[in-house]
Amino acid sequence: MRLFIAINLSSAMKDALINIQNAFYDAGVRGNYTSEENLHLTLAFIGEYPDAESVMDSLAGVSFTPFTISLDGIGSYGDLWWAGISHSPALDAVVRRIRRALAENGIPFDRKKFSPHITLLRKASVSSMPPVSTENVSAAVESISLMRSDRGKRGMIYTEAGALTAEGASE
Numbered sequence: 001m002r003l004f005i006a007i008n009l010s011s012a013m014k015d016a017l018i019n020i021q022n023a024f025y026d027a028g029v030r031g032n033y034t035s036e037e038n039l040h041l042t043l044a045f046i047g048e049y050p051d052a053e054s055v056m057d058s059l060a061g062v063s064f065t066p067f068t069i070s071l072d073g074i075g076s077y078g079d080l081w082w083a084g085i086s087h088s089p090a091l092d093a094v095v096r097r098i099r100r101a102l103a104e105n106g107i108p109f110d111r112k113k114f115s116p117h118i119t120l121l122r123k124a125s126v127s128s129m130p131p132v133s134t135e136n137v138s139a140a141v142e143s144i145s146l147m148r149s150d151r152g153k154r155g156m157i158y159t160e161a162g163a164l165t166a167e168g169a170s171e
């Protein structure tokens, strides 16, 4: 199965992202827009790996306290368009801890530098991004998920395969 570790987003943050997607669409941009339920922030991409339980076991020692993430503009990697999330000491620290725990336990993952972004659409039909306004939305992160990705008839289907909860989280 295909696995990655991600933050699932609050509805306020998803609403802000959908507003950006709608503004792109209204400006005539076509492409494969990420569906609302699939909007997420990837922290580590594991890829094909047979055992979700051993990934969760490897993360058992990773602890974190609730922290905040904030939207930070929009950008693109070729025809993949994204909304940025600001680097912050807390976010960067938890990503480092997760990646170190995976490495120490021999779980493979993509070692590319962490570049926090939320993919809004792929295969954008135009190459220049229309100017759209973005809201300054922040959200509290109290949980980090191990996600499993399966190819469905209408695109990817993401399912939570495990979760790490922040110390002292309200849930």
Ligand code: 2AM
Binding pocket: 004, 040, 041, 042, 044, 045, 080, 110, 118, 119, 149
């Ligand atoms: P992307 O949206 O920028 O493609 C599931 O595929 C998630 O893992 C996506 O958020 C994707 O980011 C991310 N990801 C990170 N590295 C990846 C890789 N090497 N291959 C596929 N997806 C990757």
